[in-house]
């Protein structure tokens with residue numbers, strides 16, 4: 001075959017999740033960007049929630065996209081800071097997360113309403129099979145940092161999550177992080 005790309009290398013800071021050199025502009029998500037994903041109305045719309053550092057390649061299933069996510073600690077209403085969460089637009093596309101720093105939970109859900117909550121911290125390898133929506137939640141006091149690699153043409157379906165939510169929510173409990181049913185799931 002005739003190769004489509006030239007090889008390249010970038011240096012990942014294993015604690016901070018930053019790349020040197022950066023391969024693409026950093027994507028910033030504030031509380032305002034998460035309006036409709038949190039249950040509560042965001043109290044500080046300009047407040048940073050997370051940043052995504054992409055290493056972009058063509059969006060084809062012959063390629064592997066990757067990025068890091070740096071998710072700040074904090075809460076909005078009764079929920080810990082979290083990513084929007086998404087299904088892949090091409091539903092069967094899978095993904096791998098590698099935890100680099102902080103403490104988190106990975107909430108996963110299927111279209112038929114099953115869910116799982118998996119741990120995230122330095123050294124965890126989370127496998128996200130096709131068909132499972134996924135959302136990361138920072139349950140600690142430091143940034144949650146992880147590396148993600150996924151099939152190039154996966155795409156991101158946020159609208160389904162904005163409409164339906166996840167079956168469970170993660171927030172502070174009397175004895176640490178608590179997972180509770182989402183009263184508005186598909187409500």
Ligand code: S6P
Nearest residue numbers: 052067069083084085086148150
């Ligand atoms: C992409 C992968 C991650 C997320 C990132 C932000 O498939 O799952 O890179 O994009 O963690 O989450 P979200 O839900 O805003 O895309």
Ligand code: ZN
Nearest residue numbers: 088095134150
């Ligand atoms: Zn994904």
